Amino acid sequence: MAMRPIATTRAMTGIPTGRLAVWWVIASEIVIFGGLLGSYIMHRLVNPQWANYAIHTNTWAGAFNTLVLLTSSLSAVLAHHAATHGDGKKAARYLWFTMAGGGIFIVVKAFEWTHEIQLGYTITANAFWAFYYTAAGLHALHVIAGVVIMGIISVDCLKNQELHRVELIGNYWHFVDLVWIFLFPLLYIAK
Amino acid sequence: MSDDHGPAHYIRIWAILVALLVVSVIGPMFEIQVVTLITAFGIACVKAYMVAANFMHLKTEKTLAVYMLVTCLVFMFLFFAGTAPDVMKTEGTNWDKPALRAMIAAGLAEGADHH
Numbered sequence: 434m435a436m437r438p439i440a441t442t443r444a445m446t447g448i449p450t451g452r453l454a455v456w457w458v459i460a461s462e463i464v465i466f467g468g469l470l471g472s473y474i475m476h477r478l479v480n481p482q483w484a485n486y487a488i489h490t491n492t493w494a495g496a497f498n499t500l501v502l503l504t505s506s507l508s509a510v511l512a513h514h515a516a517t518h519g520d521g522k523k524a525a526r527y528l529w530f531t532m533a534g535g536g537i538f539i540v541v542k543a544f545e546w547t548h549e550i551q552l553g554y555t556i557t558a559n560a561f562w563a564f565y566y567t568a569a570g571l572h573a574l575h576v577i578a579g580v581v582i583m584g585i586i587s588v589d590c591l592k593n594q595e596l597h598r599v600e601l602i603g604n605y606w607h608f609v610d611l612v613w614i615f616l617f618p619l620l621y622i623a624k
Numbered sequence: 625m626s627d628d629h630g631p632a633h634y635i636r637i638w639a640i641l642v643a644l645l646v647v648s649v650i651g652p653m654f655e656i657q658v659v660t661l662i663t664a665f666g667i668a669c670v671k672a673y674m675v676a677a678n679f680m681h682l683k684t685e686k687t688l689a690v691y692m693l694v695t696c697l698v699f700m701f702l703f704f705a706g707t708a709p710d711v712m713k714t715e716g717t718n719w720d721k722p723a724l725r726a727m728i729a730a731g732l733a734e735g736a737d738h739h
Contacts, residue, residue, distance in 0.1 A: 446688045460696045467700030475708040479724070482731025494647050500642065507638040510679045511631055559731070567653045607679045614671045618664035622652050 437462055455601045459608045462575075466612050472565045473619060486561040487624045489554055494545045495621035498538050499613060505534025506555065506610040509603040516600065523595035528587040528599065531606060535580040542573055572616060574608045629678070637678045644671050 444450050448456070477483050512527030546566075559615040583602050589595040651663020677683045682690055713727075715722045715724050 446686060448686050448689060449638070453689070456692055460692045463693060463696040464699060467697065468703055471700055471704040471708075472711075475704065475711045479712045479714070480728060482728055482729070482735055485731060485735030492649065496645065499645050503638060503641045503645065506675060506679050507634055510634050514631060514634070569712075604680050607675050610679075611672050611675050614668050614675065618648065618668050622648065622664040624652070 442534050449597065450599050451495070452599060452604070455604050458567050458605065462608060462612075463573040468569075469564075469568055470615060470619065473568060476560060476564070477619075477623070480560070482624055483561040486554070486559065487615075487620070489552065490565070490621050490624075491545055491548075491550065491622045494541055495617050498541050501537050501541070502610045502613050503530045503536050505538075508534065509606045513600045513603045516590065516596040519593070519596065521596055524596060524599050525587040525590035527585045528590065528602075532580045535576045535583075538576055539573060542569065568616055569620065572609070572612055575612070577605050579606050579609055634678070637674055641671055641674060 441451075443453055443498075446453055508527045508530040512524045512531065514522075515523035515527060554562050556563055578603065583606070586595070586598045586602050590599060648664050648667045648671075651667075652660040654660075675708075682693075714725050
């Protein structure tokens with residue numbers, strides 16, 4: 434059978450195939466997180482007693498994790514910049530830095546949750562904690578997925594192969610950061 | 625997508641984001657509702673825009689990608705507008721949510737006991 438060329442750019446949109454696919458992923462994630470956070474907001478507004486539960490979330494831990502994710506977004510975009518200039522090794526180093534940020538985020542989250550669960554604030558305690566663990570947990574799963582994918586991409590980067598993927602995982606990572614930017618005030622600041 | 629920004633630009637954006645984070649943490653400490661809304665949620669919107677425009681390069685991306693994302697945002701608001709009027713009321717014409725009212729009262733009483 435004759436070899437057929439692989440479409441690397443969609444003629445209709447003018448956007449490279451991989452990047453377009455990531456935009457679709459992010460668009461669907463907006464609906465997932467948007468629905469979840471929208472539900473949280475409407476319930477929070479009708480349940481003034483949730484403020485009494487929210488005072489138990491650790492603002493400083495949330496702020497520290499926001500700083501960690503913002504910094505990891507910086508390293509992700511610097512990895513993209515290095516990849517654009519064909520420097521795979523530098524891109525891999527920045528990706529590892531970003532992965533470290535994701536790791537720190539999860540460790541802080543683990544300490545936070547352990548403390549909260551020990552105090553009896555479990556996912557079944559009430560609707561506030563159910564939303565808290567669902568939203569933060571779904572976000573944490575995205576962080577873990579991002580770290581794993583970044584690890585795989587960084588291996589190719591070391592060989593200076595498939596460097597366009599650095600931008601793709603970068604865009605996903607920035608979205609994960611963006612979701613946290615809204616989760617932080619909703620779960621940690623509004624008390 | 626053209627990437628015409630250097631590392632200095634990205635570091636500048638990151639520094640602004642960190643400064644905004646500091647403001648969003650300090651603002652609510654004044655315990656004034658309007659200040660909290662602006663510093664926590666207003667700033668979250670600004671930070672989200674800065675990340676999307678600069679780190680995700682949506683400023684220079686093809687408009688179609690922006691339309692895709694905005695369409696999903698609009699659907700999110702439609703979902704909110706369609707369900708919130710019901711969820712956010714405890715009673716209406718010929719209907720009532722006694723369980724929710726009882727839960728709110730119990731939660732507020734529990735909070736008062738703790739204070």
